[in-house]
Amino acid sequence: MWEMVNNRRILFGENRIDEIPGILQWYGLKKVFFATGNSNPALRERIGNALEAAGITYFVYNRIKGEPDLHVINNGRDLFLAEDCDCTLAVGGGSVIDAAKAINMMATNGGLAEEYQMSGRAVTTLPPFFIAVPTTAGTGAEATKVSVVKNNYNGLKKSMYHTTMIADVTILDPLVTVGMPKRLTAATGMDALSHAIESYVSLNATPISEMNGLQSIRLIKRSLEKACAHPEDVKARADMLLGSYFGGCAISAGIGIAHIMAQPIGAMYDIPHGDACSIFLPLAMEFNLDNATKKYADIAEALGVAVHGAADRDNAMRAIEEVKRIRTSIGAPDSLKSYLAGQVADLDFMVETVKKTTGHITCNPRKVDEQVYRQIFELAL
Ligand SMILES: [Fe+2]
Known part of the structure; x- marks a missing residue:
């Protein structure tokens, strides 16, 4: 007996990231929680400009440095709600995608990250729409329902996960990985x-x-x-x-x-x-x-x-x-x-x-x- 969950839609090919605004428009989404790293400002600007041109506003969350911890996730969720976002876009490596996955889930489920990670708090509400764009080729975070998080109190890395945490859409655009050292x-x-x-x-x-x-x-x-x-x-x-x-x-x-x-x-x-x-x-x-x-x-x-x-x-x-x-x-x-x-x-x-x-x-x-x-x-x- 087994089961598995997949992304609903996968876009593969060069320059497919240009389709992000159109996808969000189709779903009627207006304000993006844009989780990203700081290593590629040109990519961030390109996507930000495309969103603006489509009449979609966004809030950049770029505080994910290294592997995500509880604070980064709790803080991200507070900002998601304060900024009145209605969807999540993660553009980055596994750390960015994993953090965004957990933040997005908690935007509709409440509580603190440590409750899901350590005390088995249940995910009970469908998370907002979520697009993942990997900029490295390795972690596979764009294909999973799991977020690996470092616990600030005991130093351990532990997962939090739920079927609904998987990205709705994954965009595999090889051009965004070309600059990887x-x-x-x-x-x-x-x-x-x-x-x-x-x-x-x-x-x-x-x-x-x-x-x-x-x-x-x-x-x-x-x-x-x-x-x-x-x-x-x-x-x-x-x-x-x-x-x-x-x-x-x-x-x-x-x-x-x-x-x-x-x-x-x-x-x-x-x-x-x-x-x-x-x-x-x-x-x-x-x-x-x-x-x-x-x-x-x-x-x-x-x-x-x-x-x-x-x-x-x-x-x-x-x-x-x-x-x-x-x-x-x-x-x-x-x-x-x-x-x-x-x-x-x-x-x-x-x-x-x-x-x-x-x-x-x-x-x-x-x-x-x-x-x-x-x-x-x-x-x-
Ligand atoms: Fe791994």
């Missing part, structure tokens, strides 16, 4: 690959998540190295944007041990999420190898490294080697060392922190315990 392209690409691979071997995988996962892997294999080597290659950017989107669709089936370890450790040592995924993904694959052999062999096929007629285990190992090769080729990190800045890793503390956020580890193909966390941390150092 190589380092960010590599890290977000490894995040997307982690979503695809971890969800594919998840015990909760479904026929739809598997289809999305494999397609994501094929696209990332075809274009991640190209997008890093040739940032202006629009075709490679388009593949990565789609690969990331399919990866986001696939993670409704659950993520595995690479993400489980990447999330709290990323928060503790200030490691960008994609970098942390890059470090843990091959280690997670090696750990799970004998519990999902056939599935890793399928992944080898999608990566184009499977040998016809070879044993599944041999092909599964080829998949792991290929992920490592891609990681090296794009200069993505393979060790936690440089992030510790000379500090001695406090393994006990790291293990305890991961244990506190292991609520969703039930779908990893191999059983995980404290000893496993410790062992994988040691390998990642």
Whole structure:
């Protein structure tokens, strides 16, 4: 038994962002809560001018710096209401989209973000209309109903989610990702690959998540190295944007041990999420190898490294080697060392922190315990 939720509408292609005002007009919307970052003022201006020309006003919310926390969300919701907005437009990376997702939900549901995150407060009212435009290719936030938020009081990253929180419309316009620096392209690409691979071997995988996962892997294999080597290659950017989107669709089936370890450790040592995924993904694959052999062999096929007629285990190992090769080729990190800045890793503390956020580890193909966390941390150092 399973279910999944998708965006109602997806617009893919160059310059599709120009259609935002027309979509909002069709729904009769008048005032946009425009959540965005500060890295691309020209893009913000272009969209703002187009909205004005269509007679739509907007309020820019650009206080989302780094991964969103409770304050950014509660503050955003207060401003959404004070400014009398009637819809949300998120243009940015995963942090901006996740923050906007939670703000938009709370605009009609009330309360504080911590109540939804920590106390299980229920979402009872349909959120306002919501358009998501990803400007990076990796998090898949535009395809999910989940918002990952940092809790200011206990330092943990935890999700809040509901079926109705997913963006109504997602616009995948490769031109808005062309300026992404190589380092960010590599890290977000490894995040997307982690979503695809971890969800594919998840015990909760479904026929739809598997289809999305494999397609994501094929696209990332075809274009991640190209997008890093040739940032202006629009075709490679388009593949990565789609690969990331399919990866986001696939993670409704659950993520595995690479993400489980990447999330709290990323928060503790200030490691960008994609970098942390890059470090843990091959280690997670090696750990799970004998519990999902056939599935890793399928992944080898999608990566184009499977040998016809070879044993599944041999092909599964080829998949792991290929992920490592891609990681090296794009200069993505393979060790936690440089992030510790000379500090001695406090393994006990790291293990305890991961244990506190292991609520969703039930779908990893191999059983995980404290000893496993410790062992994988040691390998990642
Ligand atoms: Fe991720």
